[in-house]
Every structure is written in structure tokens, then in C-alpha cells.
Amino acid sequence: MNxxxxxxxxxxxxxxxxxxxxxxxxxxxxxCRSDYAIVKQQGYRIESHALGSWQFMPNQVLRQASxxxxxxxxxxxxxxxxxxxxxxxxxxDAVTPHTTIVLIQNGVEIEQEIQLAFPDNLLISGLAFICCxxxxxxxxxxxxxxxxxxxxxxxxxxxxxxxxxxxxxxxxIECLVSADxxxxxxxxxVWNAPFNPLSVLSGGLATQAILQNQxxxxxxxxxxxxxxxxxxGHPLPANIVENxxxxxxxxxxxxxxxxxxxxxxxxxETEAILGNAVRAAQRQGxxxxxxxxxxxxxxxxxxxxxxxxxxx
Amino acid sequence: MNxxxxxxxxxxxxxxxxxxxxxxxxxxxxxCRSDYAIVKQQGYRIESHALGSWQFMPNQVLRQASxxxxxxxxxxxxxxxxxxxxxxxxxxDAVTPHTTIVLIQNGVEIEQEIQLAFPDNLLISGLAFICCxxxxxxxxxxxxxxxxxxxxxxxxxxxxxxxxxxxxxxxxIECLVSADxxxxxxxxxVWNAPFNPLSVLSGGLATQAILQNQxxxxxxxxxxxxxxxxxxGHPLPANIVENxxxxxxxxxxxxxxxxxxxxxxxxxETEAILGNAVRAAQRQGxxxxxxxxxxxxxxxxxxxxxxxxxxx
Numbered sequence: 001m002n003x004x005x006x007x008x009x010x011x012x013x014x015x016x017x018x019x020x021x022x023x024x025x026x027x028x029x030x031x032c033r034s035d036y037a038i039v040k041q042q043g044y045r046i047e048s049h050a051l052g053s054w055q056f057m058p059n060q061v062l063r064q065a066s067x068x069x070x071x072x073x074x075x076x077x078x079x080x081x082x083x084x085x086x087x088x089x090x091x092x093d094a095v096t097p098h099t100t101i102v103l104i105q106n107g108v109e110i111e112q113e114i115q116l117a118f119p120d121n122l123l124i125s126g127l128a129f130i131c132c133x134x135x136x137x138x139x140x141x142x143x144x145x146x147x148x149x150x151x152x153x154x155x156x157x158x159x160x161x162x163x164x165x166x167x168x169x170x171x172x173i174e175c176l177v178s179a180d181x182x183x184x185x186x187x188x189x190v191w192n193a194p195f196n197p198l199s200v201l202s203g204g205l206a207t208q209a210i211l212q213n214q215x216x217x218x219x220x221x222x223x224x225x226x227x228x229x230x231x232x233g234h235p236l237p238a239n240i241v242e243n244x245x246x247x248x249x250x251x252x253x254x255x256x257x258x259x260x261x262x263x264x265x266x267x268x269e270t271e272a273i274l275g276n277a278v279r280a281a282q283r284q285g286x287x288x289x290x291x292x293x294x295x296x297x298x299x300x301x302x303x304x305x306x307x308x309x310x311x312x
Numbered sequence: 313m314n315x316x317x318x319x320x321x322x323x324x325x326x327x328x329x330x331x332x333x334x335x336x337x338x339x340x341x342x343x344c345r346s347d348y349a350i351v352k353q354q355g356y357r358i359e360s361h362a363l364g365s366w367q368f369m370p371n372q373v374l375r376q377a378s379x380x381x382x383x384x385x386x387x388x389x390x391x392x393x394x395x396x397x398x399x400x401x402x403x404x405d406a407v408t409p410h411t412t413i414v415l416i417q418n419g420v421e422i423e424q425e426i427q428l429a430f431p432d433n434l435l436i437s438g439l440a441f442i443c444c445x446x447x448x449x450x451x452x453x454x455x456x457x458x459x460x461x462x463x464x465x466x467x468x469x470x471x472x473x474x475x476x477x478x479x480x481x482x483x484x485i486e487c488l489v490s491a492d493x494x495x496x497x498x499x500x501x502v503w504n505a506p507f508n509p510l511s512v513l514s515g516g517l518a519t520q521a522i523l524q525n526q527x528x529x530x531x532x533x534x535x536x537x538x539x540x541x542x543x544x545g546h547p548l549p550a551n552i553v554e555n556x557x558x559x560x561x562x563x564x565x566x567x568x569x570x571x572x573x574x575x576x577x578x579x580x581e582t583e584a585i586l587g588n589a590v591r592a593a594q595r596q597g598x599x600x601x602x603x604x605x606x607x608x609x610x611x612x613x614x615x616x617x618x619x620x621x622x623x624x
Binding site for chain 1: 510513514515516517521522525526529532601602604605606608609611612613615616617619620
């Protein structure tokens with residue numbers, strides 16, 4: 001039995017997936033900082049269009065990983081990936097030799113830092129395709145989607161990865177194990193790389209308006225990401241750009257996660273999504289001028305936000 | 313004698329140069345719309361660090377060109393070049409067969425529209441390198457610079473161009489006639505193309521901060537503009553990028569004209585500066601991905617501004 005799960009970063013996404021694992025019978029605890037008081041008292045209330053509503057009462061509700069009682073089988077890290085979050089420090093005190101570390105996080109090339117810090121632990125890299133919001137402390141609204149893709153960086157079939165997938169499936173959410181999770185990350189980046197920064201830099205346009213007005217540019221940025229992925233040894237399906245465009249056209253007008261972070265004054269995942277992609281391109285000698293332009297502009301935008309907040 | 317001058321678009325820049333020509337002895341009238349009442353009553357008060365202060369009382373102060381009494385020798389158009397300003401309509405009623413049309417305006421490839429509408433008139437294309445502000449209706453502050461470059465699109469020495477230059481020189485401002493005014497426009501665009509949109513899209517950074525943080529990107533955009541200019545038959549000096557960078561480094565932190573327009577809620581010269589440059593590149597089959605990225609982003613930013621103002 002691999003039943004003890006610790007979620008670190010239990011906001012909307014961490015709380016939602018933790019709640020699913022608890023539904024599936026796992027012993028789930030959470031480290032949550034901003035909503036600690038409420039969650040400690042009454043757990044999470046999860047409202048899902050697809051899966052109904054339920055109460056999720058974590059076994060342990062903690063302020064930090066060091067307070068965890070026991071040895072987690074899975075430590076699932078669900079924070080954003082931003083320069084102001086030290087992911088290794090956040091989880092170090094709860095990682096035991098047999099703990100499997102699971103990342104449910106955005107971006108490309110975000111695994112190395114964790115691998116280097118915990119070279120002997122099994123690492124599962126995971127991607128969430130989900131639309132869910134925190135309505136209030138401890139209140140999560142799951143609006144749409146929810147699919148998880150999990151994978152190991154080695155190409156070995158890992159029983160602990162299969163087991164985790166089965167827990168998620170039992171809870172009623174789509175979950176699959178990818179033989180090339182790194183390629184899956186690049187595939188997601190193909191969408192994120194244009195739409196996330198364009199939504200912020202345009203001053204708040206939704207995906208529909210961006211696509212309707214600048215489809216050629218969106219396609220070019222997407223194609224640059226495909227070229228980088230291929231240069232990194234992870235060629236993407238030939239139809240990926242076409243598929244992403246078609247899917248976006250069929251989506252309702254959508255605010256990207258980066259735009260939501262921007263509007264809330266939160267740090268954005270510029271480095272995890274754009275910075276890491278551009279650095280990979282530079283390492284491989286690939287030119288990606290449009291992606292680079294977006295990265296440059298996001299860095300200047302963030303510089304301006306920081307200098308504004310210093311003035312206030 | 314070529315002494316009758318009509319300034320159309322007599323805001324800060326038009327008022328300043330009109331005031332100089334009046335100082336030099338010309339008979340200067342103005343079409344000014346927003347400040348009409350004050351200017352009609354008391355003219356302009358011009359305060360210049362370099363040239364002292366003076367009162368400029370135009371001979372005729374008009375709401376529109378059709379009200380002009382007489383036949384202007386020079387009609388000097390000083391409006392911004394934006395899609396919401398119909399430049400031909402603004403000047404048509406005052407252009408006589410012997411009127412020389414002078415553009416003191418920003419952007420590249422902005423002459424054709426006027427040439428097509430007035431094929432038999434002499435056209436002088438002019439560029440102002442100036443920092444001046446409208447402090448209040450009829451009050452102009454000239455802060456720095458002031459150089460004018462004038463030129464004809466044909467390569468013939470035009471006496472009327474020389475005569476206008478001499479008027480400006482007599483008033484104490486640097487003015488020269490360029491043998492290739494189109495190249496001069498591209499040279500100015502080399503600076504404007506990166507700094508104008510980057511200042512807006514970053515959310516308001518001054519030139520110093522942009523250069524300190526993203527010099528490589530600025531250089532790349534500048535280089536793309538040089539390549540377009542060359543493809544259009546106007547090769548720029550080899551050291552132009554280096555010179556622009558060095559000059560910008562030595563300038564005090566500076567808010568670009570596009571940023572000022574943006575902050576004031578005015579239409580920006582996106583099309584005249586970026587759009588026309590990108591269209592020239594496309595016509596010549598030149599790839600300019602970084603410039604194109606800036607143009608795409610400015611278009612989305614403007615779309616968002618328009619959709620916001622529709623909501624309000």
C-alpha cells in the first residue's frame with residue numbers, strides 16, 4: 001500500500017487533486033500556508049461541475065513540511081514555479097528515502113532542480129489540464145477539464161507511477177502515464193508560450209480575441225516552441241500547432257493563468273514557461289525571435305511592476 | 313518672397329516651429345482645434361531653455377484650413393500620423409497650386425498618401441528631433457533639442473526647401489536639408505522602433521531602464537530596421553545602431569512620445585512607425601520577427617484599449 005500522500009502547496013489545484021486522492025481512499029495531508037487556519041478547522045469544500053461536491057478533510061493540516069508526522073509515500077508539489085519560491089526548501093524536511101516526489105506544475109525543464117537536490121528519490125513529473133479556482137479560503141471551484149499526465153524521466157515503467165494514476169482514475173479523473181513526459185511538457189508549452197504572455201502584455205485580452213486578431217503570430221510562436229522541443233530531442237506531433245489552434249477556437253474566451261496571476265498581483269510563471277524555453281533554445285543554438293521577444297517584454301513588464309511596488 | 317505659412321496641427325511642435333518662423337519674419341497662421349479659443353485670444357507663450365521666451369501671435373487663427381484667407385506658400389502639417397487623422401482632408405481646402413506642403417511628422421513611408429492626393433505640389437518631408445510639451449492651452453515649453461531635417465523625395469535641389477531651411481536657421485534652430493530624407497526617416501525609426509513600443513508594453517519604463525535590462529534585444533530590433541531600410545534602397549550608416557545606443561545611454565531617463573500618448577489616452581503612432589516598417593519589410597521579403605512581435609503586441613494593446621473604452 002502506498003497510501004500516505006502529502007500535498008505541498010494546497011491551493012486550488014493542490015486541494016482539488018488532494019481531495020480526489022482522499023476520495024480514492026488515500027491518507028492525504030496538506031501543507032498550506034495562506035489558508036491554514038480555515039483549512040485546519042473545516043477542511044476544503046470542493047464544488048465540481050463534473051464530479052459533484054464534496055468535503056475534503058485532510059488527515060494532517062500543516063504550516064510547513066517539517067511538521068509532517070510519518071513518512072509520505074508521495075509528496076506532491078503543487079506550487080507555482082517562480083523565482084521567489086524555493087521548491088527544494090519547501091519539501092526537504094518531509095522527503096524520506098522512500099518518498100516519491102510528484103510535481104504537478106507548469107513549465108518546461110523544471111525537474112532538474114528537484115532531481116539534483118533529491119537524486120535518490122523517484123520523481124514523477126506531472127501536468128494538470130484543469131480550470132479551477134479558489135473562491136475563498138478552503139473553497140475550491142472546479143470549472144472544467146482536470147486531466148493529469150504523469151511520467152518519469154527514465155523510460156522504465158515505475159509501479160509507483162502506475163499506482164498513483166490508478167488512484168486518480170478511481171476518483172473519477174482522467175489520468176494517464178506518458179512515456180515521454182518531457183515532450184508532454186513541451187506540448188503544453190506550445191499553447192502557453194503565446195497565449196500566456198500575449199494575454200498579459202495586451203493588457204488583459206482573452207484567448208479568443210488574441211487568436212482572432214493575431215493567429216499568424218500565435219502560430220509562429222508555437223512553431224518556434226516545436227523547433228526547440230525537437231532540438232532538445234523531443235519532437236512533437238506534426239499536427240500539434242493545428243490542434244492547439246483548433247482547440248483554442250472552440251474554447252470559450254479564456255483568461256490565462258498568467259493573466260489571472262497578473263491581475264491578482266501575483267508573481268507570474270514567466271521563467272518556468274518562457275525563460276526555460278528560451279534558455280533551452282540558446283543551449284541548442286536554435287533561434288526563436290518571437291518567443292524571445294515575448295520573454296523580453298515579460299521581463300520588462302515585471303521590472304516595471306517591481307519598480308512600481310518599490311515606489312508605493 | 314515665400315512668406316505665407318499655414319501650420320496645420322498647431323499643438324506643441326507645430327506652435328513651436330510656427331513661432332520660430334514668425335520670429336524669422338514669416339507671416340504665420342495656424343489651424344488649431346483644441347486650443348482655438350485661447351490661441352485666438354492671446355496667441356502662444358513659448359518658453360525655451362535654449363532660445364529664451366517669446367510671444368507668438370499668429371496672423372490668422374483658424375478652426376479649419378478652409379477658413380484661411382489667401383494662398384499659403386508653405387502649408388506645414390504637424391499632426392500625429394494615426395489612422396484616426398485624415399491628413400488629406402485636414403489640408404485640402406488650403407492647398408493651392410503653388411503651395412509647398414511640408415510634413416513635420418513621425419514615421420516611415422508617410423509621404424505617399426499626400427503625394428497621391430496632391431501630385432502637382434512640391435512636397436517637403438521633415439523630421440523634428442525635439443523635446444517640447446504643451447503645458448496648458450497656448451503654452452509651450454521647449455525642453456531640449458529642436459533640430460529639423462528637411463528633404464524632397466526627388467533629388468533635385470529645390471529653392472523652396474532651401475528658403476524654408478534659411479528661415480529656421482535665422483530663427484536660431486538647427487536645420488538641414490537631407491539629400492536622402494527617406495533614409496533620415498529610417499534612421500529615426502531605428503531608435504523609435506524599439507524604444508517606443510517597449511516603453512508602452514513594459515507598462516511605462518523609461519529608456520534607461522529598457523536599455524540597461526534588454527540592450528541585446530534593442531540592438532536586434534534596431535538591426536532589423538536597418539535591414540529593411542537597406543532592402544528599400546536606403547542603406548543606413550554602418551555605425552547607426554552603435555550611435556543610437558551610445559546616445560541613449562547618455563540621455564537622461566526619457567519617456568518616449570508613444571508612452572506619453574499612451575498615458576494621456578491618445579492614439580499612438582503604432583502604424584506610422586511600426587506598421588509601415590513591417591509592411592515595407594513584407595513588401596521587400598525581409599523577415600523582421602522582433603519588430604513584428606512588437607507590432608503585434610501594440611496592435612493587441614490597442615485592441616484592448618478600444619474594447620475597454622467601449623465598455624466604459
